[in-house]
Amino acid sequence: MTDKRDRRITDVGTLKALAHPLRMKLYRLLLLAGTATASQLAGQVDEAVSLVSYHLRKLAEHGLIEEAEPGSGDGRERWWQPASDGVSIRSADFRDAPEKVAAHVAASRLFQEQRAEMYRTYLDERAHWGTEWNAAVVDSESLLRLTAGELAELKQELLDVLKKYDEQGRARAAAGESEGREHIALHMYGFPFRV
Known part of the structure; x- marks a missing residue:
């Protein structure tokens, strides 16, 4: 992985590339895994490998992810990794034109919806986490x-x-x-x- 902390997104094209529901899920999964193939990610998001591959290439076109060293001996599989440790998106970078404001608002809404879904999933599954984890959770x-x-x-x-x-x-x-x-x-x- 290249030596970058958070990448600051300042252009609408990259923001729109990330603000796609499946792409954001894939990006998060790569941040957690470090490296993965389209096949591995497809199994986690319950989508076709070809569709996942397409969206991974779109993320790569915008420099959000990059090819990684193969994690197995199978040279047919393409491995991916995040191009940075994360991203930052600031409203100040999207204020100078109405279409930029609209893109930022749409992306922010998507991110918030996905975050809320992550928390709802935890709530549905919290009985399985046990006393120690439930006591540590902050809400x-x-x-x-x-x-x-x-x-x-x-x-x-x-x-x-x-x-x-x-x-x-x-x-x-x-x-x-x-x-x-x-x-x-x-x-x-x-x-x-x-x-």
């Missing part, structure tokens, strides 16, 4: 009264904490400490509203 809502500057400061502090735990978890997993380690989705939203 909270805070209604604060802040300025835009204070919200930006809070966001940065939270992102710094997340980065610390991500780096710590990756280092421990790389050191072989994988016992009890699971994939964790942490979704945060901080936005203004009026009543």
Whole structure:
């Protein structure tokens, strides 16, 4: 994988490429797996290998994923990996034209819907996770009264904490400490509203 942290998406074409329901699922799965083939991913999303291959090539056209070293001796299979550790999408990059605003809103809605679906799946399956995991899960809502500057400061502090735990978890997993380690989705939203 190339040495990149988060890739900042600033163009509508790349945003639209990622903001396709199946492509976003495939991208997330590759982030978790590190590398995979279209066949492996097709089994996880219950789609035809040819359709998954098509969408992987579209992600690659926009530099979101790239070919990886083969993970098996079968040279017929094409292996893929994320081109970076993740992506960042900022509304400031999509404000200067109505079609950019619309693309950003549509993408944001898709991402939120998929995040909500991930959480609903957990809720449906939480009885199978056991007491320790259920006690560790966070589900909270805070209604604060802040300025835009204070919200930006809070966001940065939270992102710094997340980065610390991500780096710590990756280092421990790389050191072989994988016992009890699971994939964790942490979704945060901080936005203004009026009543």
